[in-house]
Amino acid sequence: MSANNLSPIGHVILGMLSLGIRTGYDIKQSVDRSTRFFLAASYGQIYPELKKLEDAGLIRGEDDPQGGRQRRAYDLTAEGRAVLDGWLADTDVSTYELRDLALLKLFFSDAARPDQRAALARAAAERHERMLAALEEVEAWVGDVPDPGMRFEVLKFGLDCHRWYVQRFKQMEQDLKEDR
Amino acid sequence: MSANNLSPIGHVILGMLSLGIRTGYDIKQSVDRSTRFFLAASYGQIYPELKKLEDAGLIRGEDDPQGGRQRRAYDLTAEGRAVLDGWLADTDVSTYELRDLALLKLFFSDAARPDQRAALARAAAERHERMLAALEEVEAWVGDVPDPGMRFEVLKFGLDCHRWYVQRFKQMEQDLKEDR
DNA sequence: ACTTCCATGTAAGTAGTTACATGATTGC
DNA sequence: GCAATCATGTAACTACTTACATGGAAGT
Numbered sequence: 077m078s079a080n081n082l083s084p085i086g087h088v089i090l091g092m093l094s095l096g097i098r099t100g101y102d103i104k105q106s107v108d109r110s111t112r113f114f115l116a117a118s119y120g121q122i123y124p125e126l127k128k129l130e131d132a133g134l135i136r137g138e139d140d141p142q143g144g145r146q147r148r149a150y151d152l153t154a155e156g157r158a159v160l161d162g163w164l165a166d167t168d169v170s171t172y173e174l175r176d177l178a179l180l181k182l183f184f185s186d187a188a189r190p191d192q193r194a195a196l197a198r199a200a201a202e203r204h205e206r207m208l209a210a211l212e213e214v215e216a217w218v219g220d221v222p223d224p225g226m227r228f229e230v231l232k233f234g235l236d237c238h239r240w241y242v243q244r245f246k247q248m249e250q251d252l253k254e255d256r
Numbered sequence: 257m258s259a260n261n262l263s264p265i266g267h268v269i270l271g272m273l274s275l276g277i278r279t280g281y282d283i284k285q286s287v288d289r290s291t292r293f294f295l296a297a298s299y300g301q302i303y304p305e306l307k308k309l310e311d312a313g314l315i316r317g318e319d320d321p322q323g324g325r326q327r328r329a330y331d332l333t334a335e336g337r338a339v340l341d342g343w344l345a346d347t348d349v350s351t352y353e354l355r356d357l358a359l360l361k362l363f364f365s366d367a368a369r370p371d372q373r374a375a376l377a378r379a380a381a382e383r384h385e386r387m388l389a390a391l392e393e394v395e396a397w398v399g400d401v402p403d404p405g406m407r408f409e410v411l412k413f414g415l416d417c418h419r420w421y422v423q424r425f426k427q428m429e430q431d432l433k434e435d436r
Numbered sequence: 437a438c439t440t441c442c443a444t445g446t447a448a449g450t451a452g453t454t455a456c457a458t459g460a461t462t463g464c
Numbered sequence: 465g466c467a468a469t470c471a472t473g474t475a476a477c478t479a480c481t482t483a484c485a486t487g488g489a490a491g492t
Contacts, residue, residue: 083451084360091364101471114359118453123473145460147471164368167379169358172387176294178349179410180264183291184271186405188344193406199347207352225366226373230359233428240420248413263479281443298481303445325488327443 080163084171085121086129090152090160093135098149100126109214110227113207113234126150134159178203178245194252201245208238260343264351265301266309270332270340273315278329280306289394290407293387293414306330314339358383358425374432381425388418 082090088111092103100122107117129135134156140149152160178200185193211234218224218231262270268291272283280302287297306328309315314336320329332340358380365373391414398404398411 084355084357085451087360087364091360091367094364094367099471100473111360111363114354114356114363116353116452119473120453120455120475121451141460142470143461145471160364160367164361164365164376165372167375169361169376169379169383171355171357172383173296173355174294175264175351175353177264177351179294179413180267180271180291181344181349182406182413183294183410184267184274184340184406185344186407187271187274187340192345195347196344196349199349203349203352226362226364227366229428229431230363233359233362233424236424237420240417244413244416248409251409265479279443280445296480299445300447300481300483301479321488322442323489325443 080159080166082159082163083125084115085117085125086134087160087163088115088117089122089125089129090134090156090163093150093152094157094160098151099147109217110231113211114230129156182248190252194249197245197249197252201242201249204238204241204245208235208242211235211238260339260346262339262343263305264295265297265305266314267340267343268295268297269302269305269309270314270336270343273330273332274337274340278331279327289397290411293391294410309336362428370432374429377425377429377432381422381429384418384421384425388415388422391415391418 088107089103092106095106097103097106100119103122104117104119107115107122111117126135126137130137130150133153135150136153137148137150140147178196181196182193182200185196188196211231215231215235218228224231268287269283272286275286277283277286280299283302284297284299287295287302291297306315306317310317310330313333315330316333317328317330320327358376361376362373362380365376368376391411395411395415398408404411
């Protein structure tokens with residue numbers, strides 16, 4: 077039981093259901109406002125995964141149309157809850173994967189002109205300013221939620237992280253402007 | 257010309273060739289010591305991409321066996337150099353994609369016991385200590401290279417970044433230990 | 437002799453994105 | 465009436481990983 081061969085998306089779904097989010101559509105909305113900053117998910121992953129989890133008995137779905145509009149709402153089963161708890165109790169957090177075109181370009185930018193290098197660092201700083209703005213929108217939006225708990229802790233982590241990136245890329249920009 | 261529909265891996269290859277690295281094997285070695293921290297690449301991507309780039313005329317390959325051991329060495333063509341320069345001159349650095357299981361678990365960990373939450377933050381801090389150690393190895397190894405330029409700047413950025421992560425995850429661990 | 441490293445490549449599988457199709461409801 | 469939103473789903477594609485096959489060279 078609870079052999080953890082579930083994909084990250086599977087765990088996202090279990091987690092979202094544990095927060096009371098019940099449909100594929102709502103899961104996608106929530107992901108786009110929260111986990112996408114550290115784990116994205118598309119409809120093409122979510123809907124097939126919901127079926128898979130139901131087949132595995134980790135979630136239970138029932139048709140729940142709103143008027144004539146079709147809708148399927150899901151709930152965690154006891155097994156699903158156990159799998160989620162087991163996953164959270166496991167401190168294996170080795171997966172940290174980054175794909176960053178700014179660092180890649182900067183890495184190879186000895187071949188570019190000095191002003192181009194500084195422009196890349198500047199563009200990277202602006203990128204994180206935009207991410208910061210997106211997170212600050214979430215922050216304002218979250219103000220209402222009663223006791224956001226760990227979700228809020230992770231949001232604060234994200235805000236601090238992107239603030240660090242902005243400051244560090246700006247520093248790099250200055251450094252690149254100074255020497256030659 | 258230089259319509260930039262090249263994959264990130266294509267640009268990694270052009271960049272590595274611009275640094276004087278000439279074979280698929282050496283590209284893989286270099287990637288594993290450098291860009292993998294912000295852009296990974298496997299043999300299954302590198303070798304087919306080398307063929308694609310040669311067909312497109314951006315690189316030129318020649319058989320260059322060492323003794324009886326087969327080997328194919330590549331060089332940038334003028335077009336390849338132009339594509340690389342154009343890519344570096346373009347300040348579009350919008351791609352920043354993160355997959356982080358630590359933040360994902362922490363996000364959903366209201367469902368877990370307080371000590372488990374702190375353990376997750378601790379495990380994340382340790383993860384970045386390991387990454388830091390890996391980067392410090394690279395740093396020692398790079399000491400020899402004459403004027404490592406932007407490669408060194410990006411390495412320093414990575415060191416600072418993971419130091420920040422270690423400190424911030426430790427702070428989170430303490431915060432989680434304190435309240436309740 | 438054995439192991440590690442140099443070196444190239446591919447097949448099969450998994451993961452993920454994008455774009456589309458469909459249709460009801462709500463708000464202007 | 466029209467646009468936006470709610471809602472589900474899939475097909476086609478692209479990307480990526482893993483594991484394997486092959487074999488020479490170098491070091492111990």
